[in-house]
Amino acid sequence: MEIKKIFVFLIASMLVATVPLVLAKTQDTLVITFDPNGDIDIDVNNATHAFGIVLANTWSNTTGGYLTLYNNGTVNMNTAINCSNVTQEGDMSLNLSTSAPQQDEYAVYIDGLTVSGYLNQSLTTTAYHSAFQTNQAPNDPKTFDVCLLIGVNLSANHTTQTTTLYFYGTQS
16 A cells, blocks of 8 residues: 555656646747848939920920830839929929920920820929839839920020939839
């Protein structure tokens, strides 16, 4: 009987010693560190274009995909474009509607990207014209053309005028 008590005691002791280990909850962690690498790198070639003499109420266009939009980044991008609201000389202003520009106005039209259309004049990145090129993959250049329309008439024989187009890329 004594041996039986000792045996029961040993078995009970073993159970008591192992039960907390079996029923215990443990937690551990693994800390990982990483450096995300995705960027937009937009580039437009040719950086300038001179239309030369442009007559009032007449379209002047680059042709044959004269300009190229590059995504030199590592993620797909959407590209929005806008235009300064007046020429740097201050003689002419941008017509924002799709109607013909009036006296001393000009319109700029983009052709050949995902969306073709007229440019607006907002100069903030949140108010750029809707995306002209969408979901452009890295290293997948897109060609396009710029069309310029001078208003129905001019108030004077202006000096050479200059305006700037702004390209803004966002991740698509």
